[in-house]
Amino acid sequence: MEKRQDPTAGIPDRASPWHLPLAPVLLLAFSLLFFPSSQVFALQLITHPNTDIAEISRSTARAVFSMRRQVWPDGGAIRVFVFPDKHKLHKAFAKQLLGVFPHQLRRAWDRKVFSGTGQAPDTVQSEAEMIEMINKTPGAIGYISEDNRDESVQILQVE
């Protein structure tokens, strides 16, 4: 009678502690490397209600959020508000609305701040705080998810 081939033949009975967890760890590593979690959110740019502008080009929006453009067409100061670098809305905003990676924005701000040629944006922690700050700061610009559409702030369309 033919002996059935043991599918685990060749593998030591007691795998060394390095062998066992390797597969799941590698799988996790690869999934993190090649399938970065990129959730899609419907996002919108918002400004202080008195801002006299209804749409903005993507390149101007990039210049604003890179802290390169400092004034609105009417001469008022632009005040930029963002979520922290690792916030899911910030990542989605950078990629979807601006078409850049969050690390590009961080580098642009650092170049400004540590060479004396500009300032960093202000950071808020929640959408409620974002809406509050945009609402009370003349010249403010920021972003929220469309689910949190709020009548108190003005929506800015990206061309």
Next chain:
Amino acid sequence: MNRYRFCKWSRRLVLLGWLLPPLATASSLFGDENLQIHGFLSQGYTHTSANSWLGDSSNGSWDFRELGLNASYRLTPQLQISGQLLSLTAGEMQDGSPSLDYGLLDYNFANFDNGNLGLRFGRVKTPIGLYNDTRDAAFTRPTNFLPQSIYFDKVRNLELSNDGFQIYGDLLTDWGDLLFQGGMGKPVTDENVEYAYLGNDWQGELSSDFFFLGRIIYELDAGRIRLSATIADGDLDFEPGPTDPFSKGTVSIQLRVLSFQYNAEAWHFTTEYMQEDVINRNLGAFRPDDSGGTAEGFYLQFAHDLFTDWEIIARYDVSYLNRDDRDGTKQEAGPFGIPAHNMFAKDWTLGLRWDITPAFMVRGEYHWVDGTAWLSARENNFFQTERHWQMFSLLASYRF
């Protein structure tokens, strides 16, 4: 630095670490949205197998420290004043005494639909390549030591900032952005500049004249691709002391840098190429007018982000002090007989960075170096340097 001093310093750093976070919110504390305060603290440890780099490194050196504190204030929407105090400790080269890194007025006088123009006046950062503007903030540079082929640490101050003015402009187009800076300024000089260009700290003084400084950057997709060209051109004037071997003369310098960077989501490729003409004039028999030359350098660098908080980096960096004598044989055969390996340096670097929090970072790197071109004469006797050497560097940095 002895153990006691190190302990004292590390205690101070820890203390500062506790005091500083509240400063990060200083603008809101002061209730003025036009004011921002930022800064950084970095402490390095350097160990070399031979030769000296930032202190007595072959025995392990803690003499590498960078402290910066800056403030900016928007006087009007288009007018900003800003300044940064910097304290650098770097072995025999920098003693940690605070200096004004930059202090300037920035007037962003014209804004168009597709760009803007402005003027900066005062002590401004010297725009060179991709990293020079913020080279002291460890977070903004890829490794603990920038590639020495282009960002010389042995004459750091000469590249750091300059007193003068700068016109800048951004042009936004559908096919990318053009960012331009150009101006005139006197680079800050110190004894390290004399060591680098005249071999010693002489009785007399080497001071800089006005340099022309210009850089243009092309960015596609807000920096996915970055291309840049830099030029810096000017004279250092030497006024000899009574016993100096040189006569009153000039060292003319022209620096040219080309840069390319590609930034993907999780990896970054960077390469830069540099040429620096050095022309000696009227310095006398010990520096004849034909004794200058063109230095050359380049590097290739590849960085990969792992799990968002880690970055691994590999680089090959090459420096030649004279492109007509890359292997240094002419120098060795010359009147002073300086060993050939002092004329070049080929540096393989492997580094790992960990951003423990957005404000706190640790980075370790290992260098395998062939040649000693970028070591300082201030820390090394060029007749006693070892050609093949290695360096390990560990740096912790905090920012706010």
